[in-house]
Amino acid sequence: MDELINKRINEVLQGNQDAFEEIVLLFQHRLYHVCYRMLGSREEAQDIAQEAFVRAYSNLHTFDQKRKFSTWIFRIATNLCIDRIRKKKPDYSLDAQVPGTEGLDMYSQIAAADELPEDEVERMETQERVQYEIGRLPEKYRSVITLRYMEELPLQEIADILDLPLGTVKTRVHRGRDALRKQIGTM
Template sequence: MIKNRDELEWIKRVRSGDRAAFARLVYPYRRRIYSLAYQKLNHAQEAEDIVQETFLRAYIHLHRFSCRHPFSTWIYRIATNLCIDRIRKKKAEVHLDAPLGREEGGCWYHFVASREKTPEEWLIDREQQWEVRRALRALPSNYRSVMLLRYIQQMPLSEIGEKLQMPVTTVKTRVHRGRKALVRRLASSV
């Protein structure tokens, strides 16, 4: 069920022909959909295309959306499906086991770059994660709780406000100040 009454109202307005309401409805999801698409496709332009296609499909098919489920789940499913379709279309037509020409010898596997991280990259990532966790633990509790909910659990500001029983403006302020404090702590550890 939709928790956000504004979303329900915007959906009703869009269904009655108000295009501006659609922009208000999808605007909060643009960054997360871009992030999702970028993680799956690893290409900025394609991720932007997925955001546009997601919003277009959501607009066209909004009449199919059931208000019994969260709107976010529905729109993320559209984006995920578009990413999957894009990946399928990009699959190579050449089989990696196919032999190369006589001069080259072997097969195509020799030309495939590994996507796995090197041990050095893996270690650097682990060290950076450890530094960020250490800096987060050192934040005052009022900033730490908001930062964890916002960036680790990726909760919207309104849900954080509900969970911590505080106004959204307070949440925004604490996120902003927490981010600044986190940057200072990370900069001082370098």
């Protein structure tokens, strides 16, 4: 697999733009899926996943062929998703405590803001509900949970993609799971 990809990459670098299409076809579904889980909208997922491929093409000469291409392209895509999520949120520190509350930080505020009435949640079909719950996770948990459970990637690969220490990824997976447990606890 990696051998084939590197062969195509070298063809692209030599000026054969068409060789890039095969790379796109190999990764389009996985990249689109991750973007959809992170962003929660099909239009945005398509937009960002396509942008990720265009960026990969423009920076292909910087890709180290000794490494895994999937890690590299996932990194480009998740960075774009995280940027997009942050742009949508107002500019304040998420870790700051809300004044006059105990243990409540901005994460819980945002989650509360995104929350739908209970009966509406009850009426959701399964797929909708799964996406709704993932979308309520804070961004730093959402990215690891998506890569772990939607893409079923090993923890070390997630660490490489997000450029985080392995320990941090583990902690975020644990906390993400726990946050989800609390969210769906009433099911």
